[in-house]
Amino acid sequence: MSKFLKLTAAALVLATPALAEKHGLGRTAMPEEIAAWDKDVSPDGTGLPVGSGNALDGEEIFADNCAICHGDFAEGVDNWPKLAGGDGTLADEDPLKTVGSYWPYLSTSFDYINRSMPFGSAQTLEPDDVYAIVAYILYSNDLVDEEFELSNETFLDVEMPNAGGFITDDRAETEYSQWRAEPCMENCKESVEITMRASVLDVTPEEEGAEAVVDDVVEEAAAEPAPEPEPVVAALDAELVAQGEKVFKKCKSCHQVGDNAKRKTGPVLNGVFGADIAASEGFKYSKVMAGYGGVWDEATLTTFLTSPRKMMKGTKMSFAGLKKDEDILAMIEYLKSVSQ
Amino acid sequence: MADQPNQGPSRRQFLTSAAALGAGAGISAVAGSASAATPDPLITEVQDWASGLGDGVDASPYGVPIQFEGDVIRRNVEWLTADTISSINFTPIHALDGTITPQGCAFERHHSGAIELKKEDYRLMINGLVDTPLVFSYEDLERFPRQNHTYFLECAANTGMEWAGAQLNGAQFTHGMIHNMEYSGVTLRTLLEEAGLDAAGDLKDKWVYVEGADASSNGRSIPMEKALDDCLIAFKANGEALRMEHGYPVRLVVPGWEGNMWVKWIRRIEVMDGPVESREETSKYTDVLEDGTARKWTWVMDAKSIVTSPSPQAPIKHGHGPLVITGLAWSGHGKITRVDVSKDGGKTWETARLGKEGEDKALTRFYLDTEWNGEEMFLQSRAIDETGYVQPTKTQLREVRGLNSIYHNNCIQTWWVKADGEAENVEVS
Numbered sequence: 212m213s214k215f216l217k218l219t220a221a222a223l224v225l226a227t228p229a230l231a232e233k234h235g236l237g238r239t240a241m242p243e244e245i246a247a248w249d250k251d252v253s254p255d256g257t258g259l260p261v262g263s264g265n266a267l268d269g270e271e272i273f274a275d276n277c278a279i280c281h282g283d284f285a286e287g288v289d290n291w292p293k294l295a296g297g298d299g300t301l302a303d304e305d306p307l308k309t310v311g312s313y314w315p316y317l318s319t320s321f322d323y324i325n326r327s328m329p330f331g332s333a334q335t336l337e338p339d340d341v342y343a344i345v346a347y348i349l350y351s352n353d354l355v356d357e358e359f360e361l362s363n364e365t366f367l368d369v370e371m372p373n374a375g376g377f378i379t380d381d382r383a384e385t386e387y388s389q390w391r392a393e394p395c396m397e398n399c400k401e402s403v404e405i406t407m408r409a410s411v412l413d414v415t416p417e418e419e420g421a422e423a424v425v426d427d428v429v430e431e432a433a434a435e436p437a438p439e440p441e442p443v444v445a446a447l448d449a450e451l452v453a454q455g456e457k458v459f460k461k462c463k464s465c466h467q468v469g470d471n472a473k474r475k476t477g478p479v480l481n482g483v484f485g486a487d488i489a490a491s492e493g494f495k496y497s498k499v500m501a502g503y504g505g506v507w508d509e510a511t512l513t514t515f516l517t518s519p520r521k522m523m524k525g526t527k528m529s530f531a532g533l534k535k536d537e538d539i540l541a542m543i544e545y546l547k548s549v550s551q
Numbered sequence: 552m553a554d555q556p557n558q559g560p561s562r563r564q565f566l567t568s569a570a571a572l573g574a575g576a577g578i579s580a581v582a583g584s585a586s587a588a589t590p591d592p593l594i595t596e597v598q599d600w601a602s603g604l605g606d607g608v609d610a611s612p613y614g615v616p617i618q619f620e621g622d623v624i625r626r627n628v629e630w631l632t633a634d635t636i637s638s639i640n641f642t643p644i645h646a647l648d649g650t651i652t653p654q655g656c657a658f659e660r661h662h663s664g665a666i667e668l669k670k671e672d673y674r675l676m677i678n679g680l681v682d683t684p685l686v687f688s689y690e691d692l693e694r695f696p697r698q699n700h701t702y703f704l705e706c707a708a709n710t711g712m713e714w715a716g717a718q719l720n721g722a723q724f725t726h727g728m729i730h731n732m733e734y735s736g737v738t739l740r741t742l743l744e745e746a747g748l749d750a751a752g753d754l755k756d757k758w759v760y761v762e763g764a765d766a767s768s769n770g771r772s773i774p775m776e777k778a779l780d781d782c783l784i785a786f787k788a789n790g791e792a793l794r795m796e797h798g799y800p801v802r803l804v805v806p807g808w809e810g811n812m813w814v815k816w817i818r819r820i821e822v823m824d825g826p827v828e829s830r831e832e833t834s835k836y837t838d839v840l841e842d843g844t845a846r847k848w849t850w851v852m853d854a855k856s857i858v859t860s861p862s863p864q865a866p867i868k869h870g871h872g873p874l875v876i877t878g879l880a881w882s883g884h885g886k887i888t889r890v891d892v893s894k895d896g897g898k899t900w901e902t903a904r905l906g907k908e909g910e911d912k913a914l915t916r917f918y919l920d921t922e923w924n925g926e927e928m929f930l931q932s933r934a935i936d937e938t939g940y941v942q943p944t945k946t947q948l949r950e951v952r953g954l955n956s957i958y959h960n961n962c963i964q965t966w967w968v969k970a971d972g973e974a975e976n977v978e979v980s
Contacts, residue, residue: 224780225754233745236691240676240684248819249678251760251770251827280633290633301843306955308834313845316828323830326768330637333663333766377837380849385951391939394891396900402980403896403929405967407716409863409976415720416628460664463636475634 252322256366259321263362264343266350272340273347275520276329276529279465279476285309285351288476295351301376311352315374317366320345331461335531447548455545458538462530468549477528483507484543484550499525512543615655623647625656626723631712636664637767639706641727644857644879645864650731650906650914651701654788657730659796660706660810662767668816670800673764675742675784679821680757682747689800692786695737695745700783700806701913703881705729705852707809707836707958713945714960717976721864725964725976726857729881731914734804736785739778742820751822754779760827761803764818771812772826773805777850781806781912784817807883807912808850809958811836841953854942855961856880856890856917856934867923867972874923876903880915882936887915889935894921896929896965896979897944903932928968929979945978 252258264272274283280291287293297307306312310320325341327333336344346361349369355361361369409415459468465477472479478491488503488511489496500523505511514522516539518532533539616623625640632638639660642652659665670689678684706728712718719725743759751757759778762770773782783804786793793799798815805812811831826832826848838846858878861867867874880887887909891900906916917932933942945962967977 224776233747234695234741236694237685237687237745240678240686244676244686245678245684248676248762249821251762251821251829253823253825254828255825290630301839301845301955302841304954306839306843308839310834314834316833319828319830319833322827326770327663327766327830330663331766333768376843377833377845377847380846380851382846382849382851382853386853386943387938387940390941390943390947392941394900394933394935394941396891398898399900400896400898400980403898404980405977406980407978408967409717409720412716412718414628414630414718415724415863416626457667463664 250322250326252318252325254316254318256318256363259318259363259366260325260338261363262338262342263360263365264339264341264346265360266343266346266355266357268339269343269345269347269350272336272343275525276332276336276340277344279527279529280330285348294348298352298372301373309352310348311354311372313373313376315371315377317345317349317369317371320348321366329529331465332529332531447551448544451541451544452548454537455541455543455548458533458542459545461533465528465530480546480549482550484512484546486550497523497525497527499523500527507546509543512546513539516542623656625658626727628712628719628724637662639708639728641723642730643723643864644727644729644859645722645862647859648877648916650879650916651789652730652732652914654732654791654794654797657732657794657797658706658728660728661765661796662769663765665796666765666816667795668764668800673800674818675801676819677742677746677822678819679760679823680748680751681743681822682750685742685746687742689786692737692784692801695741697735697737698783699733699735700781700804701731701733701910702804702806703729703731703852703912703914704804704810704813705855705881705883707811707849707852710855710960710962710964711957713962713964713976714956715954717965717978720976722857722859722862722964723864726859726879728810729879729914731881732788733790734783734785735787735790736783736801736804739782739784739803739820740780742784743778743822746822748822751775756824758823758826760819760821760823760829761812761814761817762819762821763798763814764816769811769814769831770827770829771814771832772823772829773812775822777805777808805850807852807885809836809852812850836958838952838958839955841955849959852881852883853959853961854880854882854884854887854934854936854940856887856932856942857964858892858930858932858966861930861968861972861974862966863974863976866974867968869972871924872922874921876919876921876930878903878917878932880909880917880932880934881913882934882938882940883912884940885937886911887934888937890915890917891933891935892917892919893931893933894928897931897963900933909937925970927970928966929977930966930968930974931963933963 280288281294282288285294293307294310297309297312300307300312314320321341324344342361346355346359349355350357355369465475466480467473467475468480472481474494478494484507486507488505488507489500503523516533519526519528519530533542623643623646625642627635627640640658642658643656673689675687709728710725713725748754754775757775759773759775760770761773762768784801785804786801793802801817803814803817838849840846856878858876860877876892880890890903892903893900901919903917903919906918909915935941942961942963948962965977965979966974968974
C-alpha cells in the first residue's frame with residue numbers, strides 16, 4: 212500500500228490513531244440501521260443475502276425491469292450499456308467491455324444491481340430477483356446454462372472469464388520513471404505536421420444551441436428574486452402542480468414534457484391527461500398497454516401510478532409505483548398542467 | 552528567463568513589446584491607431600448609465616453573473632451519454648481566469664441525477680471494523696474541528712475523448728471535467744478516530760469503503776493510508792454551502808485522486824479488510840492496455856496542463872501586438888513547479904510565469920506574456936510537478952498504453968492558432 216506515499220510518511224500517517232482525542236459527537240449506530248445501509252457485497256461473497264434464482268426466472272424479470280435500456284438479450288439499447296457479448300475483444304481496436312468479457316468479479320454485478328438498479332427504481336428488487344437477473348446476464352454471456360441456480364451458496368462456483376485480466380496500477384514503474392528527465396527546450400524536433408484536425412471530425416456541440424440555453428438561464432435567474440406567478444389555468448392547484456413537478460423527477464429518466472420534449476425510453480407525456488391510453492404517436496407500447504383501451508383520467512392514472520405492473524402485467528415501464536397517495540395526487544395535477 | 556520562471560515579464564520582453572508597438576503604428580491592426588481620427592462617442596457623449604440610475608440593492612438577493620457573461624456556462628456533449636441524468640458536462644475553463652472555479656459553472660457528473668437532500672435529513676454512518684459504529688447528523692459534523700483546503704477535482708475521463716485523435720474543438724470540452732475549490736470540512740481521519748480504529752488491528756492492509764446517498768449508491772474503496780492522510784468530509788466550497796449538483800450537504804474530498812472517488816451526498820463510511828471491487832472500480836475507471844489486460848486502482852491524476860486562451864472557444868480577436876497566453880496546470884502528486892509553453896508544436900519551449908506559487912494538488916494558473924503578429928502557432932503547454940514528472944505527449948502515452956484507454960489521458964494538447972486568430976484542436980507529429 213505504500214506506493215503512493217513515501218514509506219516514512221506512510222508509517223506516520225498510520226501511526227497515531229490510538230492516541231487520538233475523541234469529541235463525543237454522534238451516536239451509536241443501531242444494528243437495524245447498519246443492516247439497512249450496509250449492503251455492499253465483496254468478491255468473496257461477504258454481504259450476500261440468502262436467496263436464489265435461475266436464468267429462466269431471470270429472463271422475465273429482466274424483460275420487465277431491465278430490457279427497456281439494456282435490450283431483451285442484454286445487448287444494450289442506444290447508448291445504454293451492453294451487458295453481454297464482447298468475448299475476446301479486449302485487445303481489439305474497439306473492445307466491448309461487458310459483464311462477460313470484462314468484469315472480473317461476479318459480486319460486482321450482484322452488488323450493483325441490488326443497490327443501484329433498476330435505473331429510477333433502485334432498491335426495489337427482492338434478493339431472489341437479483342439472483343435471477345444475475346443468472347440471466349451470465350446465461351446471456353454463455354457462462355451458465357439456463358437451469359443453473361445462482362444462490363449465496365453457489366455464487367463462488369461461477370468463474371468470470373476476465374478474473375485474471377487486471378493488474379494493479381504500475382505507472383510508477385512504466386511511466387513515472389521514464390518521464391522525470393529534464394525536458395528539451397530547443398531544437399526538440401525537426402518538423403511539425405498536422406496529423407489530425409477536430410474540425411474535420413465535426414462532433415463539437417454548436418455554440419448557437421448553447422446560447423439559446425444561456426437566454427433561458429439568464430431569464431430564469433433574473434426571475435428568481437420576484438418570480439412571476441406561473442400562468443396556471445384556474446382549475447389547477449398551483450402548489451400541487453409544483454409538488455408534482457418535484458415528484459416527476461422520478462420519471463424524467465424516461466419521460467419528457469414541455470415544448471422541446473422528445474421521446475426517450477418512454478413516450479412524451481404532454482397531453483397525456485385526458486388522452487386515450489397508449490396514444491403517443493410512434494411509441495412502441497407493450498402489448499398489454501396497446502390493447503388496454505380507455506383514457507388516462509384520475510381513476511386510471513391513480514391505479515397505474517400506484518402499481519404499474521399490477522394494472523398492466525407486462526408493461527415496459529420499469530417503475531415500481533408511487534408509494535404515497537399525496538405524490539400520486541400531485542403527479543396527476545402536474546400531468547394535467549402539461550396537458551392544457 | 553529560464554532561470555527565473557516565476558518572475559514577471561522580463562525587461563527584455565518589455566522592450567521588444569514596446570518596439571513592436573512603435574513599429575506597428577499606422578498598421579490598422581494595432582489597437583488605438585485606426586480610430587484616432589474620430590473621437591469615441593462612448594467617451595464624448597453622456598451615456599445612459601452615467602446619467603440615470605442603476606439597480607438598487609437587493610435587486611438580486613443572491614447575485615448571478617451579469618447578462619453579458621451569459622455564455623460562461625457549463626456545456627454538455629449530448630452524444631457522449633444516453634441520458635443527462637447519468638451524464639457529465641464541462642466547466643467553461645476557456646473563459647475563466649485565476650484558479651478558483653465558481654460553483655455555478657463547475658462541471659457536474661451524476662450517476663442517478665442530482666438529489667435534493669436536506670441538512671435535517673442528512674445522516675452519515677461509520678461502520679465496519681471500528682470500535683463503535685456511529686451515526687452523525689449534519690449538526691454533529693459542524694461541531695468537529697474544521698480545516699480549509701483548496702484542491703482540484705478532475706474526472707478520470709477528462710480528455711478521454713481525445714485518445715484516438717483530436718475530436719472536440721474547445722478547451723471546455725477537451726479539458727473541462729475539472730474544477731478547483733476551497734473546501735471547508737472535517738478530516739476523514741477525525742471521524743474515523745471518533746469511531747475508533749483499534750478494532751481494525753493493523754491499519755496497513757485496511758480499506759475504507761465510501762458510499763453516496765443517491766440512487767446510484769456510488770461507492771469506492773480507498774486504502775486506509777489515503778483515508779487517514781488528507782481526505783476531507785466537506786460541507787462548504789468557496790465559502791458557501793455545496794451546490795446540490797456537487798453533493799449538498801456533504802461530499803468527500805480525495806485530494807489529487809480521480810473525481811469519481813469524491814463521493815457526493817456521502818452517507819456511509821465502512822472500514823473493511825479489502826476493497827469492495829464495486830462497479831465503479833472494476834467495470835469503470837480501469838484502463839485497458841494494448842494487450843487487453845487492464846490496470847486497476849489508477850487513482851492518482853498525473854500532472855497535466857492546458858492552454859485555456861487562446862483556444863478554439865477563445866480566439867485572438869484583438870489584432871497584432873501584445874498577447875497573453877494563459878492556462879492551467881495541476882498534479883495529483885503535489886505542487887506544480889514549472890510550466891513550459893511552445894508556440895511551434897514542441898520544437899522550442901519557453902518557461903511561463905506562474906500566477907502564484909503552485910499549491911499542493913490544486914490548480915496553478917500560468918501566463919506567457921508575449922507578442923503575436925499574425926503568425927501561425929501550434930500552442931502547447933507542459934506541466935512539471937514537484938516530483939520532477941514532466942507531462943508526456945500523446946505519443947509517449949500511446950507507446951505505453953496503446954489506443955484503448957479512456958481514463959487518465961494527461962497528454963500535451965495542441966491548439967493550431969491561425970493568421971486570423973481562430974484556433975483549432977489538432978494533433979501534430
